[in-house]
Amino acid sequence: QSSILCLTFTNKAAGEMKQRLEKHGIIDAKINTFHAFSKEILEENFMESGLGRDTKILKKSSQTVWCIRNTDKFNFDSNYLELGHNQVRIYSAILEAISNFKEEMISPDGVQQHIDENLKILESRDPEEDEVKEQTKFFKKLNEFNKVYYAYQAHLKEKQLIDFDDMITKTVELLKKDPVILSNYQKKFQYILVDEFQDNNFSQLEILKLLGKHGNITAVGDDDQCIMKFQGAYSGIFDDFKSSYTCDTVELSQNYRSNQNIVKLANQLLDPISKRVKKSLFSAQEEGELIKVIRTATDNGEVEFTVNTIQKIIGKHQEERPKVRNLQRP
Template identity: 30%
Template sequence: QLEDTFWEVNAISKEHHVTSSEMNQEHYVASLAINQDEIDEVYVEDGSVALCVDFPPVISIAEEGGEVVDALLGEVDVIHEGQVAMSAAKGKEEPGEMGLEMEENEGCAPRKYYEYLHSLNDKQREAACSDVAVPLMIVAGPGSGKTSTMVGRVLTLLKEGIPPSNILAMTFTTAAASEMRDRIGAVVGKAVAKEIIISTFHSFCLQLCRTHAEKLGRTSEFIIYGHGQQRRAIIEAERLLEHGKSDGLGDAVKQYDGDIKHSFKDKAKKWLKFVTQAKSSGQAPEEYEKKGDLTGASILRHYNEILVSCNALDYHDFINSSITLLTKFPEVYKECQNTWQAIVVDEFQDTSAMQYFLLKLLASHNHITIVGDDDQSIFSFNGADVSGFDSFRRDFPNHKEIRLNKNYRSTRAIVEAATALIHNNTKRCNHKLAETDNPSGSKITVKECHSEDSQCAFVIDKIIETTSSSAEGRDFGKIAVLYRRQVENF
């Protein structure tokens, strides 16, 4: 209806030979076949007309070219003789202020940006272009173009005028961070992409802790305890508990010579697991004392004191210490709020309760986008808490939720089998359907073996059968063998 009306307006202007000086808002509004109340404004310049209305899509017309252009994101670009005649977007930044590279004669929107958005499907584009001031949850099923959508979201943040250095994108692996940066760089250029902070949770928190190390009782050159150092600190904490010692903690660990009672060594594994779980859940020694677990409280307290005396943090301290900085030091909180004006989080289903709490603190401005799928949560052993989706819905009540259900990666047989299997998970947050346009592909074969040897023999035979029948010769690089434990690799 809107498109037909525009063509009618264009025809009227030609029929009556209306010049730009004669054009006025009343003339065109009177000629429209749609409700006048739906019109926000009419812009006229050099024989071209553009209207901004309350409902999408917004369309512009160039009189000479007669071309209808879909103007994304509420902007109307009227192109006349290869140059920008006007922009109908009110309150938007000038092109030079955008965080995107501009090319000549492109108008108010970079060509590569629009091309990228047009490469997305409708749901992906809706997610990428959603209002940046509204918290956004993207539930992305497997193979649904999650990374492409996240890149589109970051591009929209840049287009809305958020400087690249004020955008924080959280991923779970350095490989994912590198891939996202490369894709963004292909659109906006490597220089702009390099300014965006794309980091893992622990890398981001490590940098925050080093910047404010003195507030944590450390120097900026603090060391990071690995598993072996943690184990020795646990053993020393046991000895301190046993003998009631509290002095010379740092020297006690540094001068550790292996001459420790076997009972301490035997218990070290148990207490290391206890300390890890306590830190993953953000538990302090005082909380264990309230529960009546005085031994656990003492072990945890001694362990923390040892790390302070040795100018060290362990892996789990990164998240907890960052939360401490944000909650106990207002100047750090204000600094982070001013710096990280927009946050995008990948693999949200794998965040722990403490990581979610950190995100909630950082995103008090509501400029946050989370991307994940509760069906793909596989890191509960590492503290991942899939209930974070429900927490997000509760803590950001005005959020928008978009689901990406179309699988571009897998065959129909795999999609249907996976969907049937996951329906048996009674703890799912929401039931959702997966769909694909891909062919059915080969059926899934289930082979039950009665011994480890027969299982290995079956795998070997299958590899030989697959590679021998290949017309391209033996390409072992197309075969993947998955196993539950690393020891099974041998």
């Protein structure tokens, strides 16, 4: 069996990596997403992890339903959290926050300790100060959130469920707790490749540090493409990696997907960003059409312009049946 482990962020990326390696005759490398690989570790060591193939994953929709059904049990203080007619929206935000805390390996006890320490400090200050009032309100609200976090974790334990984030965090906990299991995987995978490195979060980096004590790690990523911050992507992951290993940095400057005008515009937009690692990006493709920046007065105007533009493109190139892709911020 291959001693090469390849990890990436999405199933699509894992599939593409597998296809490319197969073209070069490499068929026995272990290629997986972080979550699928972590779930495999938990299942292979079910005696120690307490999780097996029959363990069910609680989906996002089921999490929200559970929150709504248990609202009365949370005993919220209406001075700091009033659900009103926004239950779904508020619980979705709370569940997203729970996910972020888990990705940072912060338990409900850790959150509560942070709340108690800060409220104690605030009690020693003048309660009439605007800053004190604002911070006190914030930590009181956070305390209401933590009621849900505590209850949610208790529910998962009671029903022997896990959520998406638990695949990672429980794997980290298992590898830290059991040196024999950790050693087995360290010996099994002597070389580790991580793709889309910029999209990984703190807990995923912890798995790398645990498995990659040998230092044979190749991390491929681009901090300019860090698009998963809303899912907890760790913005300082490259600096953390460099401080953890003695490594060489290889800059891949050529862009194979875009024409020259797109790459030039990308450079113009990215270069002014402070603390950004400077890169010399270029494209060997043709110059391409000039990029148009359109500003409309209203959202409806933006929709109308987009629809009209698509209709013009289709009308102009009807015989070619053009494919048009429209990207938007959610």
